[in-house]
Amino acid sequence: MKFTCSQAALLRAVNTCIKAVSVRTTIPILKGILIKVEDGRATLTSSDLNMSIETSFDVQNYVNGSSVVSAKLLGDIVRKLPNSLINIDTEKEYGKLSINCLGSDFSIVSLPADEFPLVGGVNSKDFFELDKADFKDIINKSVFSASIDEKKGILTGCLFNIKGGTMEAVALDGFRMAIVRKEIGSDKEKRFIIPANILSEIYKILNEDEGSDQISVLFEEKKAEFLTEDTRVIARLLEGEFIKYNDILPSSWNTRITVNREDMLSSIERASLFAKEGKNNLIKIKVGKDTLDIESRSEEGNVNEKVGADVEGEELLIGFNSKYLIDVLKVISDEEVVFEMGSSVSSCLIKPVEGNDYTYLVLPVRISVS
Amino acid sequence: MKFTCSQAALLRAVNTCIKAVSVRTTIPILKGILIKVEDGRATLTSSDLNMSIETSFDVQNYVNGSSVVSAKLLGDIVRKLPNSLINIDTEKEYGKLSINCLGSDFSIVSLPADEFPLVGGVNSKDFFELDKADFKDIINKSVFSASIDEKKGILTGCLFNIKGGTMEAVALDGFRMAIVRKEIGSDKEKRFIIPANILSEIYKILNEDEGSDQISVLFEEKKAEFLTEDTRVIARLLEGEFIKYNDILPSSWNTRITVNREDMLSSIERASLFAKEGKNNLIKIKVGKDTLDIESRSEEGNVNEKVGADVEGEELLIGFNSKYLIDVLKVISDEEVVFEMGSSVSSCLIKPVEGNDYTYLVLPVRISVS
Numbered sequence: 001m002k003f004t005c006s007q008a009a010l011l012r013a014v015n016t017c018i019k020a021v022s023v024r025t026t027i028p029i030l031k032g033i034l035i036k037v038e039d040g041r042a043t044l045t046s047s048d049l050n051m052s053i054e055t056s057f058d059v060q061n062y063v064n065g066s067s068v069v070s071a072k073l074l075g076d077i078v079r080k081l082p083n084s085l086i087n088i089d090t091e092k093e094y095g096k097l098s099i100n101c102l103g104s105d106f107s108i109v110s111l112p113a114d115e116f117p118l119v120g121g122v123n124s125k126d127f128f129e130l131d132k133a134d135f136k137d138i139i140n141k142s143v144f145s146a147s148i149d150e151k152k153g154i155l156t157g158c159l160f161n162i163k164g165g166t167m168e169a170v171a172l173d174g175f176r177m178a179i180v181r182k183e184i185g186s187d188k189e190k191r192f193i194i195p196a197n198i199l200s201e202i203y204k205i206l207n208e209d210e211g212s213d214q215i216s217v218l219f220e221e222k223k224a225e226f227l228t229e230d231t232r233v234i235a236r237l238l239e240g241e242f243i244k245y246n247d248i249l250p251s252s253w254n255t256r257i258t259v260n261r262e263d264m265l266s267s268i269e270r271a272s273l274f275a276k277e278g279k280n281n282l283i284k285i286k287v288g289k290d291t292l293d294i295e296s297r298s299e300e301g302n303v304n305e306k307v308g309a310d311v312e313g314e315e316l317l318i319g320f321n322s323k324y325l326i327d328v329l330k331v332i333s334d335e336e337v338v339f340e341m342g343s344s345v346s347s348c349l350i351k352p353v354e355g356n357d358y359t360y361l362v363l364p365v366r367i368s369v370s
Numbered sequence: 371m372k373f374t375c376s377q378a379a380l381l382r383a384v385n386t387c388i389k390a391v392s393v394r395t396t397i398p399i400l401k402g403i404l405i406k407v408e409d410g411r412a413t414l415t416s417s418d419l420n421m422s423i424e425t426s427f428d429v430q431n432y433v434n435g436s437s438v439v440s441a442k443l444l445g446d447i448v449r450k451l452p453n454s455l456i457n458i459d460t461e462k463e464y465g466k467l468s469i470n471c472l473g474s475d476f477s478i479v480s481l482p483a484d485e486f487p488l489v490g491g492v493n494s495k496d497f498f499e500l501d502k503a504d505f506k507d508i509i510n511k512s513v514f515s516a517s518i519d520e521k522k523g524i525l526t527g528c529l530f531n532i533k534g535g536t537m538e539a540v541a542l543d544g545f546r547m548a549i550v551r552k553e554i555g556s557d558k559e560k561r562f563i564i565p566a567n568i569l570s571e572i573y574k575i576l577n578e579d580e581g582s583d584q585i586s587v588l589f590e591e592k593k594a595e596f597l598t599e600d601t602r603v604i605a606r607l608l609e610g611e612f613i614k615y616n617d618i619l620p621s622s623w624n625t626r627i628t629v630n631r632e633d634m635l636s637s638i639e640r641a642s643l644f645a646k647e648g649k650n651n652l653i654k655i656k657v658g659k660d661t662l663d664i665e666s667r668s669e670e671g672n673v674n675e676k677v678g679a680d681v682e683g684e685e686l687l688i689g690f691n692s693k694y695l696i697d698v699l700k701v702i703s704d705e706e707v708v709f710e711m712g713s714s715v716s717s718c719l720i721k722p723v724e725g726n727d728y729t730y731l732v733l734p735v736r737i738s739v740s
Binding site for chain 1: 440443446447450451452466473474475476477478479636637639640643669670671672673674675676677678
């Protein structure tokens, strides 16, 4: 194998691929990146068995072939090289890949390409076209609500439910839930559950991708493929029954608050200074006639934050894990936001003033009313 | 105690003072900041017994008094408040300091001010005026060469030797040495040794200080005071005999190299990718007729970097801990730099092409010439 390319092209590809390289793996070759050259294109592939990433770019002076080298080392080297032409060659020394750029000559250990476990792409006519910005937005607004506890099985995933021209993403961890909706220009139907950690990596890849505004998503029974101009991510899907999330949404409220999102966020963040991890980050919100009093206390002191709000219905004292509210208020961009509450022990909904682009549910923390 | 000030003024003062607050201390009050109001000025003081920082700013609506509160908590709160007017008051609740800003009301535990150990300023006519930029530059170019090993005593300090209109700073750790010189407009004489970690904090304070371009340095037998417009740092000085550093400078060379500093730095940084900590970050430099070959190798591979250079004298193969060369090449700003070497086992000097603004000495690593 042999090729010449720009440092920028190789660096972009390595930075993309490295997102699927497992730092801790018992399979040494998975710490590597597979480099394959075929007919003027170099393709870099990485995999952690749950997700694999392939990305390619044009090369010159090439000889077809393939090789596997340490992802970390390749990344460290390419990152430090100047933006000039890089020559890659496996034919100079047996079992080594040489990297040459101006006065720099590297020679690094390579492994046989045929030992690299290939996941294989998705061969299917079952696919969608999605707007890249829409898909990024839906990931950003939902993925944080999934469970990060591997023992929680299906809750570590994010459900995508595509139906009647709408894409709905749902993630929940037992304490809070995100439901995010987007109109998409397709009348296809599809339902799949994808691990939230893979979704986060896809978000990063799309964020760095400079290609077209559209991506394609292809499906097989147990995997999905996310395709941009130069890159494809193949993700293992989660199997099993997702929670019947519509059943846990409260159907009525007794207290409805409309509040400026940024004011609310800043006040909760300040109140959190006294809300310690060990105590569930507890803050109390006292809903008055036209203000919210947000309070928290610790041995070090206490804080009261007053936020003006438009309150309908009953006054209420309710406790929350401040982190769950902060997570939600940070990803929304609306100027105003609505909180709907039933009582101090029933779940709270956070919704837009108009429309139904998102519905967040947060369970309250039981507090002793003193 | 009571006062009103802008969030910006209080935040600036807290950020300055926090640099002397010990995170790990057995004396709880040293985790605090002393706030003292007197005649329209608030002064914040912190101390770790080796260094104390005092900084002040104008206040309104004040009542004289003083109080001590947690530095971390105060910083966290003020950082999160909007840039508006802040009211501080200790008279609302006994043993508490209240912080009010728009809709935010904080009340935090305070400690009695008289328990705070005051170091006291330096009362002396023994002082210098220094250009702030010059002093920052001299710190930046020398302080990294001091030992970070507390057992090394005097080597954890930086010697300042002021004589004949020149300020010379010297730091060494047994493997490398920095000597940095500046012309200063003063014919006073002074010699003092200041702990390198305190010097690093002074650098940060001067870097953030927006006051005048000059600072004053005042001396007593065992301490020095560094004075800017609003801030003073009182530092304990190190006592004892400093190493006779001029005696260890080699007086002649057999190989003299003039090289582009940035090219040399990039090449050494790339060569360092294979130079592992456990192996002293070993790189080998082969000095040829008009090139340097910089090499390093590990089990993962090897690298050869070719750098064009102007070489006088003998060819040479010499090994270095790459970190020591990188540290030096990073702080210098000259386009070209000179290396003077005696042999593969004698110390190497790094100097400017012209003048004597700096002299760095780096010991080589003994290598087996194979």
